[in-house]
Amino acid sequence: MTAQAMAAVAGEFLDALDEERRGLAAHDFADPLRVQWTYVPAWRPGVPLLGLGRRARNAAHRLLATALAPHAFAQAVTVMALEEVLDLREEGRGRRHSDDYYLALFGTPGAARWSWRFEGHHVSVTATVSGDEVEVAPLFLGANPAAVTYEGVAVTRPLPLEEDLARALLADLPAAHRAAALIAGTAPPDILTGTAIATDPLDPLGVRGAELPGSAATLLGRLASVYVDRLAPALRVPVEPGKLAFAWAGPAERGHGHYYRIQGPGLLIEYDNTQNGANHAHSVLRRPGADFGAALLPAHLAEEHQG
Template sequence: MNNLLKISLFLFALLGSVLQSSSQNLAPLAKQFIESLDADLKKQACFPFDHTERFNWHFVPRERKGPTFHDFNEQQKAAALTLMRASLGEPGIERTEAIFALENILREVENRPPNDAYRDPLNYHFSVFGDPAGAKEWGWRLEGHHLSLNFSSDRHTIISSTPSFMGSNPALVLSGPEKNRQVLANETHMGFAMVHALNETQKSTAIFSEKVPYDILTSNDRRASLLQPLGIAYSALNSDQQQLFQELVTLYLSRFTPAYQGLLQDRIQEQGWEGFTFAWAGSEINAVGEPHYYRIQGADLLIEYDNIQNDANHVHTVIRDLQNDFGGDLLLSHYQKNHLRP
């Protein structure tokens, strides 16, 4: 990460921490971000709420719409970062900033030149859908390599923070000044702790395949579908295993703002933990070169973790909300009635 971005992240850390813990209303910050842009950048960043671009999400290096940190002056960069931080919980902020910085490490791992644009910590795009200053629904997205964060708001409240994708390549830095850095370490270690906590009979149910999917199965689908209900049921776990399972789910939900995380936890409590399952594929050895995958389903939530690429040193994780991705069925109905705009 370059020095200017580091300075901006530092200066706005305290402000972002206060904002993300105190409010679900992102509209004033989104409005400030938009107002900081000149006419050309506004044209690049702003879309109607019912535009097809809203669903055009992915997590691989590719051409994207929306301005990046390369396009921003310091005021604009600060406004963008403040909006980002207010939209996430502290663990989500930390992972997002680490994913930015990991592009520099990946550039070195792949022996790319210093000015390479394919691996670039500044190449993350900001897009706003709808009018944050208005009375209707609106949303925004931050996206680039290994990161796709999608937010929907209605009546001054975040009603959706999914799809939410975070990835890490390398999963574990093997050499250089950042050796042993592991951006998604907790997701990895707690997943292994969960499968290792099972007895052999439970493993025979939880482990559905020795072969690992090449990627997350939901990919970048517009609507995530409930995957085949493989794995072990929450009700088949003992109390210690159930506690570990709940901690693993909470780890993922902690990426979101405390208020939005609370909404999802309320849903889980209402529907009950008994409907959840934990499924595993691949190796039980926690080491580079040992492919593994797990997924969690329940309360209309779907969490996937996959590590197989680059000799099993390349992690993808995603949180999907089967009720409420991109704001859910109510907003989807709005799009369909008003015809999606190209």
Template sequence: MVRDPLKYYVSVFGTSSTKDTWGWRVEGHHVSLHFTVVKGNFIASSPTFFGSNPAEVREGPKKGLRILGDQEDAARSLLMALNDSQRAKAIIQNVALTDIVTTNKVDVNPLSPVGITAADMTPQQRDLLMKIVEVYTSKMADDIAAERRAKVQKAGVEKIAFAWAGETERGKKHYYRIQGPTFLIEHDNTQNDGNHVHSVWRDFNGDFGRDLLREHVASAHAGGVLGN
């Protein structure tokens, strides 16, 4: 992807309609947003990718600006709220992963279960976990954010796992992951000596609208199957 502040593109697939199936994408360096509408009734809004370099502006008139700082702060608040045994379980390794594990793969399946689950947290800690989820969902329009939160709740909050890799001090290299039955959040800040952040929200059942389109094709066309 060319790194140019003017090279951000909006692509429309199909014809926008309140009744038909279509989609659109917004993409450029450190931004990748995907939306799919099926028969005007359903919407898929993932994957959602944001990044920033620097993660924190350290000099100049905008010194102190942190574009995605809310994501890091919310996760660190949970990490610091864990007791020693919980934190030992949550921290899967002392060296941060070098980038988000799922990269830009089209198909994403649940990663190996690691870290500490919400079932092993206190109610207060669980609230902090859900605060992280809310930070990510709130970057979408209100109706999409509400749909994401409802889906997470329905699948079972107690099944959500939180994992951290790397240093715990602010400004140091770190990675964290939040995985539930239906979704995956990855946040990585390791490049540029821990000052270059990548983050993504993936949906196991709806990235790029794949399952919605498959259901549409199967119902609209006898024997129809949307290929992988």
């Protein structure tokens, strides 16, 4: 059902575009740009939301919503709205706009294989469709500022559980397990995998979920589910805390740069918040071996497009 819904909405999007914009939106499935992604302000393939009519803009948002749970769609559009907050803070120097997001289609919607990506600053969602199967990965959400506050209360905070559950897990770990989870006293400046097309296996550093006491194992499962549950229900896979590893870098106190990752079979989650006084978060859900639909494609195509 999800594959058919995506194809239908993507077709509506193309039908709502004029010829020039349709040319910007449509690419061959074999185009190398299909696997070139970024989460920073930069040129990217596709047609920008800026200047689209209501019908096309609505279709673009509805296509994004086919891949995401309702709460994750709300997170994504909140992140997009933060571009206006940033533009105000920068006094227009960065020329930011909440419509600086792009939708690109690779292949023909409804064909045997096709893909789409919705992307802009701090939002990147790639869906690959093969027949009735759909893989959504990489899925990146960031937030700058991570929190806008008034009198100590968050007015806007798009990624709350991503931070709060990780801190709760770290605090719940017994001393020996916490020592195992802490892999560095200083957080890296960004997620370690960056915008790599394929994620080489990272060493499974940190503490193993199978070693955790009940409450900590439950928190690890909840934290991993925050990321998996960003996907529409039909696209989720079960989370098995006992097969995961959790690693933390940086101080435990709020206001300091911090990083964590969760990894297990076919799953990699990274979160980093180090910039702007630890008020600028990056988070990503990746599927090693399955990003960009690699597991859905014939072997020769997967190898070609994974570099």
